[in-house]
Amino acid sequence: MLWLYLHFPHLLLDHIRRDRQDQRPLVIVEGTGQHVLQACPEARNRGVQTGMRLKTAVTLAPELGIVRAQPEQDARILEDQARWLYRYAAHITLVSPDGLLAEIGSLQKLYGGLPAVWQTVEQALDEHRLTAWAATGHTPLAARLIARAGKGECTGDRGHILRTLETMSLATAEFDAKTCTRLQRLGLNTLGEVFALPAPELARRLSPEILAHIQKIRGTRPDPQAPWQPPHSFRQQADFVQEIEHSQGLLFPLQRMLSELEDDLCWRQQDTDSLHLILQHRHEEDTRLRIRTSGPEHRADGFLNLIRLRLEQQPLRAPVVALVLSVKRFIGREAPAGQDLLGKSQDLNEAWHTLISRLQARLGDHALKRLSPQEDHRPERAWSASEVQSKHKPRLTNPEHLPRRPLWLLQGPQPLTEPPTAWFSGPERISGGWWDGERVHRDYYIAQLRSGQLAWVFRDVREGWFIHGWFG
């Protein structure tokens, strides 16, 4: 077994920096806001250093962006990284708060050698604009220690790894302070010296737990790792240092998130038809937007166009501090059915979805209606309007059996104010609705008005005359 450990020295910083358009200095401060935990290169150029007091840092760089670290945020960001790493390696373990462990011994054959695996991961890290210290090791702990010490190398040679470990100091071997002191009092300064001691002596003088730790580093004791399983959903979050006041400013981070969504969907070989967008505000309740496409979609620019339309329609209620994009519904990608040689029919289908999605995004889902006849004798109930969703819906109609009806139906019957000049057919008695309380008892006629219009008029029980439709 060979393990790869990725240590992210400033994960939160990387996470925030990639959604920033301007490159102003940025630091991460600890929860109490006293000391600098992580500083970006721009800040370091100004002399800001890790561990420095915040006051000193602000004096050095007055326009410094400051972000407070939150432990729960770290876990979420780490999981984001695990999600992309899962595309390359199957056996992944999350090491909180800032490390990922992947088993790569079994991948060498797939990628064609250890250097190829290493290169693939480095390339992916580069794409995601992450800083990581990587190392390989014959045990999980060995890989972790070497990575955290920054001495990582791409090697599968057990002897070489052990030699690297032996030169490392006790402090970097993650012993607690008390053990460190005890070992130093024994005259031991490097891991190699500890390794040289006989195991029974170590267990007797120190403790069996410390012996286990040492044996796990060396690989003489098994160290099983539970594999991490990716969730069946997509979630991306962008946190902003400066609040975003205009929806235009959201488009830049959205572009990145959507292209990651596209990658994710391509990798899953799935599509989606609804996105959830949560805009978090500092003092107000979150704005939740649901972006729907009328058909399965996976392309980032398709989604981006819809979101842009939606944001144009709906101005921001308050400045945005964070943006979350999540997708829970996945649809299996269909093989293009019935496609002709030139691919024309498929294009039309896609164009239809694009058009309907665009219209729905701007006008709202309820503005677009599809009409269908219903099985009822009452004219008001003999039709229905439903939202336009998917294109093909099998529907049983036998149009020959439908009675003659006008092409226009009025929203509600309107009183007939003048006597018609001519009467044509009728009466057609329609009586029903006693079962649901909306009783209709009418005699319908076709009549021509003085203006030349052909009207569908009725007389109801109360002896009133009404126009209900036009023969347009």
Next chain:
Amino acid sequence: MSELLNTLMQDARVWQGHRHNKTTTPSESTGYQLLDNQLGGIGWPRGALSECLVDQPGIGEIHLLLPLMQRLTGTGKTVFWLNPPHTPYAPALAREGINLDQVVMIQTGDGGDFLWTLENCLRSPVTGLVMAWPGKLATRDIRRLQLASESGSNVCVLFRERRYTDQNSPAALRLELTPGDHQDLKINVIKRRGSWPGQRCSLAMAHRADLAFRETPQVVQGPWHQSRR
């Protein structure tokens, strides 16, 4: 003087009315032979605006477009009804053989949304026909729509009131629709491309209420009492 005229005649820049060139604009037959003849055998122009100037509903104005709707929905093109004044009645449309899966009704709010929606529909390759009731339209807006319709190749019919007849319009075809005496539809061609306007015809539309078999309209004497109303 005649020399001057001759020079002008020879000049290719002067258009002469008697030399009528057949235009080859893409178009859709109206489905009414009589009207097609009046329109020079073309019909509804594709990739251009058409206007129907009509004052009241119920004179057969939708029936004028039914053959086109039937044909388009049958071939999988979509028909949009944009801001219709009343509800297009689904049972009647289904009875006329229109595939309702291809019919979409859109209600928009303000004028901006209306123009945006119409433009989008016109530019899409899936659209076969757009029927729109715009209400008030500035000439500039019609110009904008005309440009949008040129980028697609679908039929767009705007239903406007007859008082706009005298207003200048960039639409390619303008028809004035008035009711006739025998439930027919009188059509006056106000403008068309490629030839002189002014043709008039009358289409029998009595079949829209199954009245074709009745010779005299006074078959059923309604129980109308000339009393209180």
